[in-house]
Amino acid sequence: MRYSHTVRDRTYTFDGLVDLLAKAAPDRSGDRLAGCAADSDAERVAARWALADVPLTTFLTDPVVPPETDNVTRLIWDTHDGDAFSLVRHHTVGELRDWLLDTAAGPDAATRLSALAPGLTPEMVAAVSKLMRNQDLVSVAAATSVTTAFRTTLGLPGRLATRLQPNHPADDPTGVAGAVLDGLLLGAGDAVIGVNPASDNPRTVRDLLHLLDDIRTRYEIPVQSSVLTHVTTTIDLIAQGAPVDLPFQSIAGTQRANDGFGVTPAMLAEANDAARGLARGSVGDNVLYFETGQGAALSADGHHGTGGRPVDQQTLEARAYGLARVFDPLIVNTVVGFIGPEYLYDGKQIIRAGLEDHFCGKLLGLPMGVDVCYTTHAEADQDDMDTLLLLLTAAGCTFVITVPGADDVMLGYQSASFHDVLTTRRVTGTRPAPEFEAWLEGLGMLDDAGRVRAVDPGDSPLRELTAKAGA
Known part of the structure; x- marks a missing residue:
């Protein structure tokens, strides 16, 4: 599936979920070395807008790394908890960001975030992190408890x-x-x-x-x-x-x-x-x-x-x-x-x-x-x-x-x-x-x-x- 978003009268197109995730990532030397980084800040912003609209269920049907050749993908999918995922099943990546920030600021945050954890895949979590400021990353992590x-x-x-x-x-x-x-x-x-x-x-x-x-x-x-x-x-x-x-x-x-x-x-x-x-x-x-x-x-x-x-x-x-x-x-x-x-x-x-x-x-x-x-x-x-x-x-x-x-x-x-x-x-x-x-x-x-x-x-x-x- 191809994704696109327009910034300042220019439409940026991304060839699949792998490309979209890479282009939405903050600028870093490793992604440039790998040849997958956004070419400009405008392209990065466009990728983030497009990523925000991706349904979370997409990550359960469109693998970032094919399960046929990768045992990590198979483990991630085999251990995914559908009941826990039901808390956010109908959300997009952008809506998950809002849910996390609202939950972190509310009562029983640690309990609710712990209940969600088995329902999230690593790709979902990586995706939502790309839409967050440093302060957001600190805020949600601080509300999460793992003992x-x-x-x-x-x-x-x-x-x-x-x-x-x-x-x-x-x-x-x-x-x-x-x-x-x-x-x-x-x-x-x-x-x-x-x-x-x-x-x-x-x-x-x-x-x-x-x-x-x-x-x-x-x-x-x-x-x-x-x-x-x-x-x-x-x-x-x-x-x-x-x-x-x-x-x-x-x-x-x-x-x-x-x-x-x-x-x-x-x-x-x-x-x-x-x-x-x-x-x-x-x-x-x-x-x-x-x-x-x-x-x-x-x-x-x-x-x-x-x-x-x-x-x-x-x-x-x-x-x-x-x-x-x-x-x-x-x-x-x-x-x-x-x-x-x-x-x-x-x-x-x-x-x-x-x-x-x-x-x-x-x-x-x-x-x-x-x-x-x-x-x-x-x-x-x-x-x-x-x-x-x-x-x-x-x-x-x-x-x-x-x-x-x-x-x-x-x-x-x-x-x-x-x-x-x-x-x-x-x-x-x-x-x-x-x-x-x-x-x-x-x-x-x-x-x-x-x-x-x-x-x-x-x-x-x-x-x-x-x-x-x-x-």
């Missing part, structure tokens, strides 16, 4: 959790332990203590798993850990008795892109079952950790949709969330600026993409986090990240990633620091996950206002860990 749990409860109102990311370029246990200590002393780690291993050698991964679990059990810390290796490696380590909390996997929005990651839905289901079978959680049994990022499908040459047309990167990102929610994960995060300026060129594009990703994931029912980050060759800086971090906190983001000094020395990119989150929590009145907060309080690490107080590492309740880290 998950393992050893900590995540997603509760008024809470901002963190992933403590203690990466080391040589996977040195002393270096990793030092970064863990740094983060714990600054109130980080309540979402997960998660290491990106420099090596995917199973022995290295196993050693890191034992290191993190030894720290957790010695100090009775109510957190979960993860070593971010391939899901098949984790499945094998579970079978060998390794202390696995959260299996991890990077995923994308098309089968071809996931083939590039070497992952299938069946593998994810196997990891989910294996980790839940260990019954290591204390307050819940959500066990999977997924990571995504706009541009992943394009970088894997897995970004083509119906008719061979390139699909815009934000729609494909939302489709990754459709895959993730099938497995009820504990946490999901987009590494929004990590893939580089080829996909998100500058701070403006990164901020917009972070708000879109968070909105789309949360509206689909996911416990959504964001790595507020950029690479040093992008046209962005820490001021941009401060802006995005504050906006995401206002939007009720489940968690953000934190690294020592905002500089990941292993992956070579800039993220948020432990101190950044302390400042954000203080300014916004948000707090850590309740179980982790109680642990901090029990060790005397909080002041009378509930804020993490300055502690000399040598005099801290974690001084044995201080010695282990060589501090």
